[in-house]
Amino acid sequence: MATTERSFVExxxxxxxxxxxxxxxxxxxxxxSIIGTVLPQGQLPPEYVAQISPAKLQIYSKLGFFDxxxxxxxxxxxxxxxxxxxxxxIKRLPHVFKFVSEPTLVLGEASRNSFSLKQEIKISTxxxxxxxxxxxxxxxxxxxxxxxxxxxxYHLFAQKSAWSRLGVYVVHLSILVIFIGxxxxxxxxxxxxxxxxxxxxxxxxxxxxxxxxxxxxxVLCEKFSVDFxxxxxxxxxxxxxxxxxxxxxxxxxxxxxVIVNHPLTYKGITxxxxxxxxATEGSEHFITVTPRAxxxxxxxxxxxxxxxxxxxxxxxKLLEATQEVRQFAPGYSxxxxxxxxxxxxxxxxxxxxxxxxxxxxxxxxDALIFGYDGTNAKMYTGLQVAKDxxxxxVWLGCTLMIIGLFIAFFMSHKRIxxxxxxxxxxxxxxxxxxxxxxxxxxxxxxxxxxxxxI
Amino acid sequence: MTSSxxxxxxxxxxxxxxxxxxxxxxxxxxxIGVAGSLIAYAGxxxxxxxxxxxxxxSYDMGVGHAPMSNLYESIVFFSWTIVLLFAYxxxxxxxxxxxxxxxxxxxxxxxxxxxxxxxxxxxxxPALQSNWLLYHVITCFLGYAAFxxxxxxxxxxxxxxxxxxxxxxxxxxxLLSMFPPLKVLDDxxxxxxxxxxxxxxxxxxxxxxWANYAWGTYWSWDPKETxxxxxxxxYAAFLHARFTRGWVGKRAAWLSVIGFAATIFCYxxxxxxxxxxxxxxxxxx
Ligand code: HEM
Numbered sequence: 001m002a003t004t005e006r007s008f009v010e011x012x013x014x015x016x017x018x019x020x021x022x023x024x025x026x027x028x029x030x031x032x033s034i035i036g037t038v039l040p041q042g043q044l045p046p047e048y049v050a051q052i053s054p055a056k057l058q059i060y061s062k063l064g065f066f067d068x069x070x071x072x073x074x075x076x077x078x079x080x081x082x083x084x085x086x087x088x089x090i091k092r093l094p095h096v097f098k099f100v101s102e103p104t105l106v107l108g109e110a111s112r113n114s115f116s117l118k119q120e121i122k123i124s125t126x127x128x129x130x131x132x133x134x135x136x137x138x139x140x141x142x143x144x145x146x147x148x149x150x151x152x153x154y155h156l157f158a159q160k161s162a163w164s165r166l167g168v169y170v171v172h173l174s175i176l177v178i179f180i181g182x183x184x185x186x187x188x189x190x191x192x193x194x195x196x197x198x199x200x201x202x203x204x205x206x207x208x209x210x211x212x213x214x215x216x217x218x219v220l221c222e223k224f225s226v227d228f229x230x231x232x233x234x235x236x237x238x239x240x241x242x243x244x245x246x247x248x249x250x251x252x253x254x255x256x257x258v259i260v261n262h263p264l265t266y267k268g269i270t271x272x273x274x275x276x277x278x279a280t281e282g283s284e285h286f287i288t289v290t291p292r293a294x295x296x297x298x299x300x301x302x303x304x305x306x307x308x309x310x311x312x313x314x315x316x317k318l319l320e321a322t323q324e325v326r327q328f329a330p331g332y333s334x335x336x337x338x339x340x341x342x343x344x345x346x347x348x349x350x351x352x353x354x355x356x357x358x359x360x361x362x363x364x365x366d367a368l369i370f371g372y373d374g375t376n377a378k379m380y381t382g383l384q385v386a387k388d389x390x391x392x393x394v395w396l397g398c399t400l401m402i403i404g405l406f407i408a409f410f411m412s413h414k415r416i417x418x419x420x421x422x423x424x425x426x427x428x429x430x431x432x433x434x435x436x437x438x439x440x441x442x443x444x445x446x447x448x449x450x451x452x453x454i
Numbered sequence: 455m456t457s458s459x460x461x462x463x464x465x466x467x468x469x470x471x472x473x474x475x476x477x478x479x480x481x482x483x484x485x486i487g488v489a490g491s492l493i494a495y496a497g498x499x500x501x502x503x504x505x506x507x508x509x510x511x512s513y514d515m516g517v518g519h520a521p522m523s524n525l526y527e528s529i530v531f532f533s534w535t536i537v538l539l540f541a542y543x544x545x546x547x548x549x550x551x552x553x554x555x556x557x558x559x560x561x562x563x564x565x566x567x568x569x570x571x572x573x574x575x576x577x578x579x580p581a582l583q584s585n586w587l588l589y590h591v592i593t594c595f596l597g598y599a600a601f602x603x604x605x606x607x608x609x610x611x612x613x614x615x616x617x618x619x620x621x622x623x624x625x626x627x628x629l630l631s632m633f634p635p636l637k638v639l640d641d642x643x644x645x646x647x648x649x650x651x652x653x654x655x656x657x658x659x660x661x662x663x664w665a666n667y668a669w670g671t672y673w674s675w676d677p678k679e680t681x682x683x684x685x686x687x688x689y690a691a692f693l694h695a696r697f698t699r700g701w702v703g704k705r706a707a708w709l710s711v712i713g714f715a716a717t718i719f720c721y722x723x724x725x726x727x728x729x730x731x732x733x734x735x736x737x738x739x
Binding site: 019022023026027029030033034036037038041069182191229231233234235236237259260261263270272273274384385386388391394395398401402405406409410 | 517576577579580581583584586648651652655656659662663666667668669670671672673675677680681683684687688690691694695698699716724728
């Protein structure tokens with residue numbers, strides 16, 4: 001066809017089939033992906049907003065840099081990537097199929113010279129008889145050949161692993177399968193979060209935009225607890241959950257232990273242990289105040305962050321409390337509270353009081369000794385909640401990719417031809433990959449070939 | 455802990471092996487080359503014992519876990535895989551001079567780990583308490599090690615072309631006479647990447663599978679994840695450039711070096727400069 005008058009459609013098609021596009025896309029995806037690893041994504045931390053100039057902030061937001069992996073231009077890159085992959089395969093696959101299903105059975109004179117792997121022997125019998133012996137030979141040593149007669153010569157063609165030429169296309173297909181899985185997940189699934197106070201249940205979770213997603217059943221948090229290593233690092237935090245349907249526990253899903261790396265799944269929705277804390281709402285902490293000089297201790301019930309005045313006029317405020325103080329005060333353990341104590345006409349002091357270390361408490365305060373007796377606060381468990389019906393498609397794609405890569409890299413299409421003519425026979429070999437390994441196999445066959453007396 | 459003594463001996467063995475390879479390069483004496491390989495193998499054996507011992511010691515301490523849970527342990531494992539792959543290439547292709555350019559990576563890793571890092575055995579935080587940790591770390595680091603070997607080979611290629619010109623048939627004397635022919639270096643670079651690429655792919659997939667199992671998303675564009683994908687794109691570009699546009703030789707060698715630089719950033723840079731789920735030893739999300 002006249003190259004000067006190529007139609008617009010053809011140009012577009014060629015553009016989408018071109019490997020230059022593939023390379024540019026791979027490099028562009030690699031380079032642009034860096035942006036999202038350097039700039040914060042999603043909710044911007046206030047410190048970041050304070051430090052960046054407003055003009056920059058506006059430009060970056062406009063360009064979608066703060067949610068770049070979902071920005072229109074990044075998604076477009078991925079679509080073009082997929083298009084490139086599809087068109088490339090549409091263009092090449094028919095050739096590959098043809099190559100595999102209609103192999104070159106007859107070697108032309110010209111192509112015979114292009115082989116680096118070849119060997120020749122003299123034969124004393126007719127080509128017909130020679131063909132019979134060599135047919136058996138090739139069948140035993142390599143793979144059963146197809147015999148074609150051409151211009152008085154017999155061409156024997158045998159091949160192995162022809163389908164390995166499709167490995168690359170399996171890899172390419174697998175990428176599309178993974179994309180499809182991801183799209184299914186984003187359309188039909190959700191990601192959410194829920195916190196459940198001990199002893200209570202929920203029937204809906206919150207999605208990323210703050211909306212409520214009904215579960216269709218209830219999840220009850222029976223209990224929540226944390227274990228620590230001696231170093232104070234958390235060892236295990238566990239929720240005991242029960243799934244309720246119509247108010248009744250679902251068989252087998254009663255009192256299930258859920259810890260990090262061991263989620264709970266019901267009806268396609270999975271609950272993952274992710275965080276925990278003390279429910280502050282409605283809970284009270286108990287403090288005992290004992291005059292150092294002696295006298296009746298004063299028992300108080302206080303709420304977090306709310307100041308109270310003691311008998312002698314001292315102000316007391318509980319700033320925060322924890323069930324396990326070890327991570328904040330190495331060497332101590334158990335419940336503790338941080339108090340702000342402001343005696344009359346002096347400056348406020350802030351210190352920790354422990355439930356299990358009264359002797360430490362006795363060293364603090366001036367005229368008064370403060371003790372912590374614990375709390376009626378309940379723990380809450382924080383669970384990530386996810387539903388992703390596309391995830392199996394993604395795993396299918398990943399499996400295909402690994403299989404495809406293995407075929408593409410480590411298997412090769414091996415072909416051997418034997419041409420039987422009057423007075424001599426020649427053997428030729430070729431492999432699509434890993435020529436060196438095939439050369440050894442071919443040489444071994446060619447050696448035996450040379451020993452043949454036909 | 456006896457394992458730390460073994461690790462020190464390992465580091466020393468790699469240092470000696472590297473120096474012996476340098477002498478081999480200068481002297482061209484075959485038996486010195488053999489000595490270099492043997493010392494590297496001995497180091498590898500001690501290294502293996504040391505990793506096993508550390509594993510056992512963690513159980514003795516009551517916090518038993520595979521020794522792959524923090525930066526120190528991962529670097530030690532990374533060095534181990536590099537020497538393992540070197541041994542494979544040495545035994546299979548018989549170009550042991552590659553050791554002079556590959557062992558420095560292993561030595562650097564070991565030396566940094568032994569001198570600059572906290573070597574204590576720590577208990578596992580909840581997020582890391584999973585068998586997936588093992589599958590994920592092993593596949594990733596085998597992949598990284600293959601890229602390290604490819605990078606060493608590419609550096610040899612670049613040195614050789616810089617000093618000799620692109621003419622592969624020119625036989626100059628001196629240090630370069632010990633180098634394998636350019637064609638062989640180019641081919642070995644490709645082969646190492648052919649080993650590394652599927653392993654990196656498996657590493658990314660096992661990471662995704664773990665993330666999905668542990669917190670319900672197989673991909674969350676965490677900086678580490680993203681960088682592993684960047685590395686994957688670079689090597690995919692390498693393969694396509696080579697396979698379909700005939701990018702061999704110098705350009706392939708440069709791509710391999712760039713790919714390894716990205717790999718190192720993915721491994722260390724992300725932990726040191728960026729934040730995310732993978733800051734080793736960080737708590738649960
Ligand atoms: C837009 C996307 C892509 C297009 C258009 C594309 C196209 C191609 C083409 C035309 C070939 C050569 C096939 C042949 O001549 O037989 C190829 C090879 C290959 N592609 Fe892709 N590809 C793309 C993305 C990818 C990606 C992301 C991967 C990563 C896994 C990949 C993996 C491979 C492999 C492993 C080979 C074989 C290379 C070799 O044997 O050295 N491709 N690709």
